[in-house]
Amino acid sequence: MSAWVRCGILVVSDRCYRREAVDESGPCLAQLLRSTKKFTTDILPVECVEDDREKITAAVLKFTDTIGVDLLITSGGTGFGVRDCTPEAVGPILDRQAHGMMAAINQQTYPNSIMSRGLCGTRKNTLIVNFPGSPKACSECFAIIEPKISHIIDLLRNSVTKIAKAHHEKPPSCSCGGDSTGHGAGDALKNFPQAQPGVAFRHRKSPFPVTPVQEAQRMTFEQVESLSTTRVGTIKLAEGLDRILAEDVRAVDALPPFRASIKDGYAVKSADGEGERRVLGQSHAGSESETKLERDTCVRITTGAPVPDGADAVVQVEDTELVSHDQQTGEELIIRILKAPKPNQDIRPIGSDIQPGSVVASKGTKINPACLGVLATCGITQMKVFAHPVVGLLSTGDEIVVPETSPLPHGKIRDSNKTVLTMTLKKNGFSVTDLGIAKDDANALTSALENALENCDVVILTGGVSMGEKDLVKSILVSVFGGTIHFGRVFMKPGLPTTFATVDFNGKKKLVFGLPGNPVSATVTCNLFVLPCLRKMAGFTDYMYTVVKAELKERINLDPRPEYHRGVIEWNSGKNWPVVASTGNQISSRLLSISGAHVLLCLPAKRDSEATISAGEMVDTIIL
């Protein structure tokens, strides 16, 4: 079945308009649309106009350009009466005629069709069909086109972007100054509110298809891949932790730079075998030893000290005994080697750890503490890493005030999303620009977004993306900034209205995440969509979150949508694997359900055969 088809019905009749007759065709068409099995409908209230060419044109334009319905059926005004002028009112504003559809209707309703001059065609993304005025004719004509409507609407929509555009484009009368790159969008604002068709005509069902989570994630990654260049920056050693190397790093020097002893003991000639050795002196770590070994001599040596010339083995002190010493100084004179040494025994050759010129950390490596140690030992104190995207965070909502607000005015709530999301990103190494709080108002949102797009690579908004009349974010992204909405709903709980868009701004592609305002939804969707994307932008090859299997401690009722249920992990339950329990009430406004959570349990959508998931089952959990 196709996505929702938004339908408009326009009855053209002088008598119905003047209330001299009761309209029967409008309700008949509404009933036909409501009961069709071929597609799902969202039907606007029936409108009625008199048989007046200009008024009919204006009414049609309201449906096609202002509201942006998918299907507009007109009824009446198609005959040969003096006032009948529906085709004359509609014809000039059609972009394309649909002769085949007209022919099919005419053929199948012959001979009555001889009396009808109705047109079929498209304007923008709307399919317009003119039916005759009687309910009987409407039913007959509808039955003919009904099987094809869904396919035609899909073709008209063509892409998600077009769906959005179809529903939100400004009417031609709106003289907005913005161009497709978003320049001058500010001027466009003055006109934007008038572009809204009025609350009565808002969507009652979302025009956005519900995208599965994995598919939505894939769409975001695809956009990251299409970004023109990944920036690279040079940072100091101490700033390198968890960054991604943007180039191979090579050692200049060998490590060890000299033949180094592995043991505390005596440097010897292996060919001398067991037996007594005269002690010539010592080589300590950090000192230079000038001594050169001859037959049956040795040099006392410490771990990490340079092995003197002439020596080819080290014998650990445990494999020796004292033979004689200087009574006055206590210095060793002669020792005995108890075990015949092998050549090269307990010596690290030059470059045995790191060869000069070798790659010690390769491009794409996530820098961990040990990697920083390697760089330090190689004397590399700065390196090139992939730059982090500039991320901005904008809270939206008339009711949202800064946390410092006290006492709280009636109807207001303190912004918690800003803090949770900033800290979530910070914990993952990303810094965030605070873009403030925007009111649910086209002008306020547009200027906040313009500032955001100007200054950030990635804009994260919370609120304003669901079905409320004040949820303007999607429509502004599309109609003011010419953005492309890649998805406007995701099949998940919480987080259904999650939105992802790209906007070309000043020649650069910007990513926009519109997260739901509910604090839990915003947090969950930030973890699922924003973080992996930011990591990918920052050069991570391993950018997804960590998933761990855990045993469910209690039975959980499944939701019709796949749920990301907040859970607490017990690592020491006495089992060899983790056990996970729910954090309780999962309502998406209840931040407490996530504040104590360690993980998100990935629960499947409920099916007829499976309404619950039992205690003891193993489930995937996303580590927060």
Ligand code: AMP
């Ligand atoms: P919205 O997505 O704008 O429809 O908001 C959904 C719910 O989330 C409403 O109850 C809002 O008051 C609440 N909400 C929106 N933004 C925030 C925020 N920044 N901090 C806390 N709650 C919020």
Ligand code: MG
């Ligand atoms: Mg809101």
